Amino acid sequence: MTSDQRLVLIDYARTAHAAHDTLTTLDQLAGDGDFGDNLCEGLDRVVAELEARPGEPPFAVAARVFLDEVGGTSGPLLGLLFQELARALANGDDHAEGGGEAEGGGDADDDAAWRSGIREGLAAIQRVGEAEPGDRTMVDALSPAREALEAGADAREVALAALAGAQATAALRARRGRASYVGERAVGAPDPGALGVALLFWSRAQAAGL
Ligand code: ADP
Ligand code: MG
Ligand code: MG
Numbered sequence: 001m002t003s004d005q006r007l008v009l010i011d012y013a014r015t016a017h018a019a020h021d022t023l024t025t026l027d028q029l030a031g032d033g034d035f036g037d038n039l040c041e042g043l044d045r046v047v048a049e050l051e052a053r054p055g056e057p058p059f060a061v062a063a064r065v066f067l068d069e070v071g072g073t074s075g076p077l078l079g080l081l082f083q084e085l086a087r088a089l090a091n092g093d094d095h096a097e098g099g100g101e102a103e104g105g106g107d108a109d110d111d112a113a114w115r116s117g118i119r120e121g122l123a124a125i126q127r128v129g130e131a132e133p134g135d136r137t138m139v140d141a142l143s144p145a146r147e148a149l150e151a152g153a154d155a156r157e158v159a160l161a162a163l164a165g166a167q168a169t170a171a172l173r174a175r176r177g178r179a180s181y182v183g184e185r186a187v188g189a190p191d192p193g194a195l196g197v198a199l200l201f202w203s204r205a206q207a208a209g210l
Contacts, residue, residue, distance in 0.1 A: 004207060005057070005058040005059055005089060006050055006058045007207040008058075008200075008203050008204050008206075008207045009043070009046055009047065009050065009058050009059070009061075009062055009203075010047055010050070011203035011206050011207055012043055012199060012200050012203040013040070013043035013044060013046065013047050015199045015202060015203055015206075016036075016039045016040050016043050016196065016199060017040055019036070019195070019196070019199060020036040020037075020039075020040050021036065022036075022195070023035050023036035023039060023192045023195065023196055024036035024037070026186075026189055026190060026191070026192035026195065027192040029182075029185060029186045029189050030174060030178070030179035030182055030185065030186030030189070030191065030192070031177065031178035031179050031182075031192070032178060034071070034072055035072060035074060035192040035193060035196060036192070038070055038071055038072040038074055038075055039074065039078075039196050041070070042065060042066050042069070042070035042075060042078070043062075045065045045069060045070075046061055046062045046065050046066075049061045049064075049065060057086055057089070057090055058086075059082050059083075059085045059086035059089055059117075060082075060083075060086040060090075062079075062082040062086070063079050063080075063082035063083035063085075063086050064079075065079075066078045066079030066082055067079030067080070067083065073129070073177055073178070073193075074138065074193050074196070076128070077125045077128065077129055077138065077193075078138075078197070080121060080124040080125055080128065081117075081118075081121035081122070081124070081125060081142070081197070082121075083121070083124070084116075084117045084118075084120035084121035084124055085113075085114070085117035085118070085121060086117075087117065087120070088113040088114070088116040088117030088120065089110075089113045089114075089117060091113070091116075092112070092113060093112055093113050093115075093116035093117070107208075110208075111149070111152075111154075111155075114149055114155075114158075114204070115146075115149040115150060118142065118145055118146050118149055119146055119149075119150070121142070122139065122142045122143065122146050125138070125139065125142065126139060129176060129177075130176070131175075131176040131177075134172060134175075135172075135174065135175040135176045136169045136172040136173065136174040136175065136176070136179060136180075136186075136191045136194075137169075137174070137176050137177060137191060137193055137194065138191070138193035138194050138196070138197040139194075140165045140166065140168065140169045140172070140191065140194045141162045141163070141165045141166040141169075141194040141195070141197045141198040142162070142165075142197060143165065144161040144162060144164065144165035145158050145159075145161055145162040145165070145198075145201055147161065148161035148162075154210060155201070155204050155205040155208045155210050156205045156210040158201050158204075158205070159198070159201035159202045159204065159205045161201075162197070162198035162200075162201040162202075163195075163198045163201075163202070165194065165198070166190050166191065166194035166195040166197075166198040167190055167195075168190075169190045169191040169194045170187070170188055170189055170190045171187070172187070172191070173187055174186065174191070177193075179191065
């Protein structure tokens with residue numbers, strides 16, 4: 001069963017709200033405290049747009065909202081991620097790997113599209129933001145997720161890899177973004193953007209029923 005893309009985004013909005021205060025506190029430690037608001041307000045607009053325009057591909061809606069309307073460094077970067085996911089999900093990438101049901105009840109087409117979408121989305125984020133793994137950004141959650149997808153992991157394993165990557169940022173000193181201005185202050189707590197993007201993979205696993 002292909003996980004419904006709308007359900008992924010609706011669950012992502014719900015999960016982001018549940019994490020809002022944590023994300024705010026983390027961004028207060030390391031930055032300006034607006035990440036929880038940026039993510040939640042952006043996802044609320046996405047959910048409203050999904051209802052208003054049911055015919056539009058869900059991740060294309062998310063891309064448009066985050067690229068055009070969401071502030072902070074994270075808004076446009078997440079917009080790029082959604083844009084590449086929209087493209088891959090529309091194409092049913094990677095065609096070369098073939099279709100059919102994957103073992104473990106996954107959906108090979110959906111897995112391939114996420115593999116391609118996250119690979120291209122991460123590449124776009126790194127082109128624009130110039131962050132490498134270990135710089136304490138959302139790249140530290142996306143990069144292990146990409147590796148897990150490329151290793152053929154199921155949606156739950158991918159989500160766990162993203163979450164572990166986000167948690168591991170607690171030990172890192174920021175080299176990109178606003179958090180790089182505060183030096184050691186945020187060490188010990190994870191990067192809000194990494195945690196926020198890890199929740200997307202969690203919602204994908206939820207929507208797939210895993
Ligand atoms: P701002 O710092 O402009 O207020 P947000 O609070 O919306 O931006 O987002 C902060 C998050 O953005 C950080 O936690 C980090 O994960 C991510 N981020 C910041 N700079 C970069 C970058 N150059 N590349 C990738 N992600 C980044
Ligand atoms: Mg901020
Ligand atoms: Mg800000």
